[in-house]
Amino acid sequence: MILDGKQTSIELQNKMAIEVQNRKEKGLKIPHLAAVLVGKDGASQTYVNAKVKACEQIGFQSTLIHLPKETTENELLAQIETLNQDENIDGFIVQLPLPAHINVDKVFQQVKPEKDVDGFHPINVGRMVKNLPAYISATPLGILMLLEKYNIETAGKKCVVLGRSQIVGLPMSILLARNTKIGNCTVTLCHSKTSDVKKHTLDADIIVVALGIPEYLKDDMIKNGAVVIDVGITRIDDLSKKSGFKLLGDVDYQNVAPKCSAITPVPGGVGPMTITALLYNTLLACKKEIYL
Amino acid sequence: MILDGKQTSIELQNKMAIEVQNRKEKGLKIPHLAAVLVGKDGASQTYVNAKVKACEQIGFQSTLIHLPKETTENELLAQIETLNQDENIDGFIVQLPLPAHINVDKVFQQVKPEKDVDGFHPINVGRMVKNLPAYISATPLGILMLLEKYNIETAGKKCVVLGRSQIVGLPMSILLARNTKIGNCTVTLCHSKTSDVKKHTLDADIIVVALGIPEYLKDDMIKNGAVVIDVGITRIDDLSKKSGFKLLGDVDYQNVAPKCSAITPVPGGVGPMTITALLYNTLLACKKEIYL
Numbered sequence: 001m002i003l004d005g006k007q008t009s010i011e012l013q014n015k016m017a018i019e020v021q022n023r024k025e026k027g028l029k030i031p032h033l034a035a036v037l038v039g040k041d042g043a044s045q046t047y048v049n050a051k052v053k054a055c056e057q058i059g060f061q062s063t064l065i066h067l068p069k070e071t072t073e074n075e076l077l078a079q080i081e082t083l084n085q086d087e088n089i090d091g092f093i094v095q096l097p098l099p100a101h102i103n104v105d106k107v108f109q110q111v112k113p114e115k116d117v118d119g120f121h122p123i124n125v126g127r128m129v130k131n132l133p134a135y136i137s138a139t140p141l142g143i144l145m146l147l148e149k150y151n152i153e154t155a156g157k158k159c160v161v162l163g164r165s166q167i168v169g170l171p172m173s174i175l176l177a178r179n180t181k182i183g184n185c186t187v188t189l190c191h192s193k194t195s196d197v198k199k200h201t202l203d204a205d206i207i208v209v210a211l212g213i214p215e216y217l218k219d220d221m222i223k224n225g226a227v228v229i230d231v232g233i234t235r236i237d238d239l240s241k242k243s244g245f246k247l248l249g250d251v252d253y254q255n256v257a258p259k260c261s262a263i264t265p266v267p268g269g270v271g272p273m274t275i276t277a278l279l280y281n282t283l284l285a286c287k288k289e290i291y292l
Numbered sequence: 293m294i295l296d297g298k299q300t301s302i303e304l305q306n307k308m309a310i311e312v313q314n315r316k317e318k319g320l321k322i323p324h325l326a327a328v329l330v331g332k333d334g335a336s337q338t339y340v341n342a343k344v345k346a347c348e349q350i351g352f353q354s355t356l357i358h359l360p361k362e363t364t365e366n367e368l369l370a371q372i373e374t375l376n377q378d379e380n381i382d383g384f385i386v387q388l389p390l391p392a393h394i395n396v397d398k399v400f401q402q403v404k405p406e407k408d409v410d411g412f413h414p415i416n417v418g419r420m421v422k423n424l425p426a427y428i429s430a431t432p433l434g435i436l437m438l439l440e441k442y443n444i445e446t447a448g449k450k451c452v453v454l455g456r457s458q459i460v461g462l463p464m465s466i467l468l469a470r471n472t473k474i475g476n477c478t479v480t481l482c483h484s485k486t487s488d489v490k491k492h493t494l495d496a497d498i499i500v501v502a503l504g505i506p507e508y509l510k511d512d513m514i515k516n517g518a519v520v521i522d523v524g525i526t527r528i529d530d531l532s533k534k535s536g537f538k539l540l541g542d543v544d545y546q547n548v549a550p551k552c553s554a555i556t557p558v559p560g561g562v563g564p565m566t567i568t569a570l571l572y573n574t575l576l577a578c579k580k581e582i583y584l
Contacts, residue, residue, distance in 0.1 A: 105424055126418030129466075130458055132397055156485045164469060166422055174421075174466070177456060177481050184485040186492070189469050193448045193476040200478070 001150065001262040003229070005142070008149045009272035016283055017058040024059070031286035032061035033117065033278070034083055034092035038076060038102070039069030043235060044095050051093070054275050060282060063089070073102045077110050084112040091117030091135075091285040093278065096167070114291040117281035120167075129174055133290045135281050140172045142273030143208065143229055144182045145280075152182075152206070152227055152262060159185035160200045162217070162250075163210035168231050172208050197221070214248035219255040228256060228263040231270050293442065293554040295521070297434070300441045301564035308575055309350035316351070323578035324353035325409065325570070326375055326384035330368060330394070331361030335527060336387050343385070346567050352574060355381070365394045369402050376404040383409030383427075383577040385570065388459070406583040409573035412459075421466055425582045427573050432463045434565030435500065435521055436474045437572075444474075444498070444519055444554060451477035452492045454509070454542075455502035460523050464500050489513070506540035511547040520548060520555040523562050 024030060033055050037048045048064060055062035065079065076094075083092045092115055098104055108120040116124050119135035127134035136144075147154060159176050163169035173189040176182075185206060190197050201207055201221045209217050210231035222228065232250025249266030257263050264270055284290050316322060325347050329340045340356060347354035357371065368386075375384045384407055390396055400412040408416050411427035419426030428436075439446060451468050455461035465481040468474075477498060482489050493499055493513045501509050502523035514520065524542025541558030549555050556562055576582050 105422065122418030122422055122424060123415045124418065125421050126414030126416065129417050129421060129462065130397065130414055132414060156487045158487075164471075170421065170466075170469075173469075173481075174462075177462075177465075177483070179456075179483075179485075184483075186480065186482055186486040188478065188480040189465075190478055191469070191471075191476075193471075194478040195448045195450075 002257075003146050003150055003152075003262050003264045003269060005146055005264060005269040005271065005273040006267075008146055009276040012145065012149075012276050013054065013058050013279065016279060019283065020059040029090075029286055030059065030061055031055075031279075031282045032063070032088055032090050033282045034063040034065060034086075034089045036065045036067065036076070036079060036083070036092065036094045038067045038071050038095075039099055041097065044097070048095050051275055051278060054279060055282075058279060060279065061088075069099050071099075071102075073106065076102060076107060080107065080110045084110075084115060089115065091115045091282045093118045114288075115285060117278060117285055119171075119281070125171070128171065131178060131180070135284070135290055136175065136277075137167060137171050138274045138277040138281065139168045139210075139231060139270060140175050141281070142275075142277035143172065143231075143270060144175060145277060146229075146264070146270070146273050147182050150262060154182050154206065155184035157185050157205040158203060159187045159206040159208070160190060160204040161187060161208045161210070162190050162197065162201070163212075163231075164189055164191040165210060168210040169208070172210065176206075176208075209250040211250050213250055215250070215252040217251045217256060219252065219259055222256060222259055224259050225261040226259065228260050229270065230264050230266050233266055233271060294549075295438050295442055295444075295554050295556045295561060297438055297556060297561040297563065297565040298559075300438055301568040303441075304437065304568050305346065305350050305571065308571055311575065312351040321382075321578055322351065322353055323347075323571075323574045324355070324380055324382050325574045326355040326357060326378075326381045328357045328359065328368070328371060328375070328384065328386045330359045330363050330387075331391055333389065336389070340387050343567055343570060346571060347574075350571065352571065353380075361391050363391075363394075365398065368394060368399060372399065372402045376402075376407060381407065383407045383574045385410045406580075407577060409570060409577055411463075411573070417463070420463065423470060423472070427576070427582055428467065428569075429459055429463055430566045430569040430573065431460045431502075431523060431562060432467050433572070434567075434569035435464065435523075435562060436467060437569060438521075438556070438562070438565050439474050442554060446474050446498065447476035449477050449497040450495060451479045451498040451500070452482060452496035453479060453500045453502070454482050454489065454493070455504075455523075456481055456483040457502060460502040461500070464502065468498075468500075501542040503542050505542055507542070507544040509543045509548060511544065511551055514548060514551055516551050517553040518551065520552050521562065522556050522558050525558055525563060 119137040161173040176185040208229040230249035230251040235245040238246040411429040453465040468477040469479040500521040522541040522543040527537040530538040
């Protein structure tokens with residue numbers, strides 16, 4: 001079974017579009033997402049544009065703030081403060097990666113938790129860990145939504161998460177271990193210091209790969225019937241393509257897919273779900289459902 | 293090898309006592325810990341008394357606030373606010389468990405993060421997850437200190453944590469997976485929904501048991517040479533003792549210990565280290581080393 005993130009996103013976004021339309025008719029506030037992009041990284045620009053476009057398609061307001069790559073940390077912090085105080089903005093994101101001269105942690109601690117729809121502020125991370133109302137980072141949340149949509153059983157399953165990034169791997173490992181509907185997995189978190197990754201993955205019912213290493217997960221590393229979630233998305237030069245590149249996931253899809261009971265494709269899997277989850281968080285922010 | 297938490301605590305507390313003495317001589321502020329106890333649970337009273345006594349022994353100031361079990365949530369929140377604002381108090385704890393009519397999460401969110409030396413506020417949890425300066429909860433921190441003291445190698449080791457409590461199991465699993473000196477383990481977090489605990493523990497180099505089930509971990513569940521950390525401490529009636537009870541850990545110590553390369557006893561293992569870690573956090577608070 002293919003876990004179709006594109007199709008699932010269309011369905012979930014359609015639902016949100018209807019809710020926005022209803023809010024409009026009732027004279028309620030329309031969700032408004034702002035995105036801050038610093039510099040001109042090709043992939044970042046693509047992602048931000050996709051987020052803005054998705055907002056428009058479902059009737060959200062959106063604002064794109066594009067700052068030059070020379071922007072200082074203080075200038076960025078000031079921009080964030082402006083967005084914190086702008087009552088018309090329900091939530092905003094600062095697109096990663098940021099230029100090396102800017103301290104990422106400082107930036108995310110400046111974002112008002114109530115508007116932190118990417119869920120990167122420590123207080124949202126802590127509330128997520130403690131199972132309190134919180135914005136959950138878009139990629140892990142999108143994966144949870146996809147697992148729920150396809151009724152993937154998680155309780156009591158062995159889950160291996162590959163990669164301990166703050167944005168995906170680590171929160172994913174925490175979320176899947178929680179005592180919640182999509183959760184209750186026995187989670188093993190593997191990373192660069194793990195000695196025998198294959199031994200872990202071979203035993204796993206569910207594998208989440210978030211390493212950024214194209215085609216890392218091979219068919220001889222998984223058992224038959226595994227559920228595989230591919231978070232990787234790497235641009236590889238490909239002159240045969242109009243864009244000049246192709247996108248590769250962290251899974252050797254062609255060989256792995258036949259062994260899986262369910263798998264996400266790249267593109268069209270986790271990527272669209274990340275955007276959908278971000279929109280969902282923005283809607284929650286507008287409705288003040290996380291913070292009063 | 294016995295990981296002697298009592299002896300290690302004496303050594304670490306002696307160091308802190310010298311530092312306090314030096315501060316005194318320089319006219320600097322002496323650390324001051326306050327503890328709030330609600331009601332009259334026997335074990336809680338014992339723990340709080342041990343904390344207060346430890347403060348006195350190393351030259352900290354301490355204040356014990358004992359509230360009746362009928363204390364309302366609002367009264368407790370008001371008490372916390374008083375402590376938040378008292379400039380003489382560097383850090384304070386609210387002893388668990390609290391009476392059922394009080395919302396624990398609300399209580400810990402009321403504690404000023406700068407004084408939250410138990411590390412239970414979501415912002416300290418989030419900062420711990422993000423590897424930012426944070427108060428780390430006393431029990432997990434005490435275990436890290438003990439592992440460090442005995443030079444237990446953790447990098448690349450397979451670690452199984454049994455129990456996903458907010459206070460011990462879950463933070464322990466996160467801390468041991470971090471890219472830090474005592475860390476870099478491949479951690480599996482097991483809990484009530486885990487189907488085959490024994491399969492996981494048999495394969496583990498390091499096992500942390502935090503279930504509160506006396507003598508749960510048996511010798512046939514571990515491999516030779518494992519490191520076993522026993523967080524459990526349950527009072528069992530025992531009329532042959534003067535106190536009327538004995539303390540049992542989560543490990544069947546008598547049979548498990550001979551197979552281990554290192555193990556913590558109960559009592560005298562994790563318990564004293566928890567107190568030492570709390571004192572350490574209070575010292576950090578006094579020195580404003582976590583929050584400026």
